[in-house]
Amino acid sequence: MTTFLQLVVVGISTGSVFGIIGIALVLVYRTTGIVNFAQGVFAVLGGVFTFELAQHMPLLPAIVAAVLLSAVLATVTAVVAVGIRGRTTHLASLVITVGIALTAEAVLLATFGEVPRSYAGISEHAWDIGGVLVQPQYVLIAAVALIAAVALTFFLRRTIVGQALVASADSPRAAELVGLNIRSIAVIAFAVAGALCALGGALLAPTVPVVYNADLALTINGFAAAVFGGFASIRLALLGGYALGIVEQLVVGYVDPQYNLTIALVVMLVLIGWRSRKELAV
């Protein structure tokens, strides 16, 4: 039982990061129609930048700077993927994001090397709750994911910029007709999503050391989390992240660690099959 609870605790923490990436994917997909396969890259960048910057400054400003830097790079990604003239099709954009992800991995390998890096989180002392070890960092990640989801929901529902994002998701055509520039809105979606993932990555690195090629697994897990919410719901994407994180940790603990990505893919396939059946039935 203790082992089980221990795995659940770890699962919620890693699952929160999957949830964050899932939310980011949903945000970008809903506002631009693009599935950003480079989404996980920003989580890796968040970890890498924080690691490098933390050599020169305290952790908190390092995280803030890493998040901002990642948002800038996400903006560049948006411009490349969406295209300046907006004639790029969604499929072409998707392929471009795959290319960006591969390029980013290569650049990270060349500059950062292949050694996993980590840094101290908020506290090294784990709380012992009835034999279950809870690291404060786990709690922090889960809390930040939750706050980020709530804040993002508020942003989308209550602010004019957020509403413009939702509007261009609801009807890109009408958004253009009222005078909104849907390409600048796409850039905002990419930037917010990138910043969110970078924050998740920066918080994850103390518990899971960051490697240059961790983005693919993160993107796939985030994708599975997003599919859980039908690629439409922020709340469900976060819940999907939790569920996936827990299931994967249980597999790691009871079956075999090498199957955890496979599990994400299987979960995703089952959900896609189930979802498409549901939609056909309407």
Added chain:
Amino acid sequence: MTALLEVEELVVRYGEAVAVDTVSLHVDRGERVALIGPNGAGKSSLLNAACGVVRPSSGRVRVDGADMTGAAPGALVRRGVSQVPEGRHVFASLPVEANLQLGAYGRFFSLEIISSTLRYLRRKDEVRERLERVYTLLPKLRELRERPAGRTSGGEQQMVAIGRALMAEPRVLAIDELSLGLAPIVVQQLTEFLVRLNEEEGVAILLVDQNAVLAFSLCERSYVLETGRIAVEGSSSELRDRPEVRSAYLGGGSGPT
């Protein structure tokens, strides 16, 4: 005097197919103009080209004499040309009030989002006043302000789409298929509203509709578009009496009106 909205020898092509073939039309200040014709005649293409949604292959679009050919829809909105699209296209998951506010936000929008937002926020009082004005014109929208626009009836959605366009204080409202899929009583109410809007606020109307009876009764002047060309044009009362118009669009040759 230059026309408010003028389309000159406009051609719209989709690949090989010519949707609009050398059409000229104009809407003057405060005028109500209809564009009728059968399905696929090119009415929507013409309207979309006039509103910047579709880029014409040749010809000119002018607003107040200024060349706006190939300009983005936003640029035309800022010049006073707003479109109510076919099928309404409300922002379904957003409340009615947010739909309206976005109509104003779009008007202050330029390429870059931060300065656009600041511009909008600085004019917040103006937007609020405008919102009150639209609520006064369409009181139903005030009742529905909190409701997601997707969960209102077809007629209400048409009001949301019109209200959203009005938030940009247009001088000409281009409406694509006002009556499509709406009950006659709702169409009647919308028509009365548009006449009032036109007479009291001086907003010109360019109406595209398949329903010629509606178009003729709402608009003083009409154009009949057939296979991408203007077949007939003139005052609605005159067109209504033409035998060829009557047999094609008014359901046969029974007595006048």
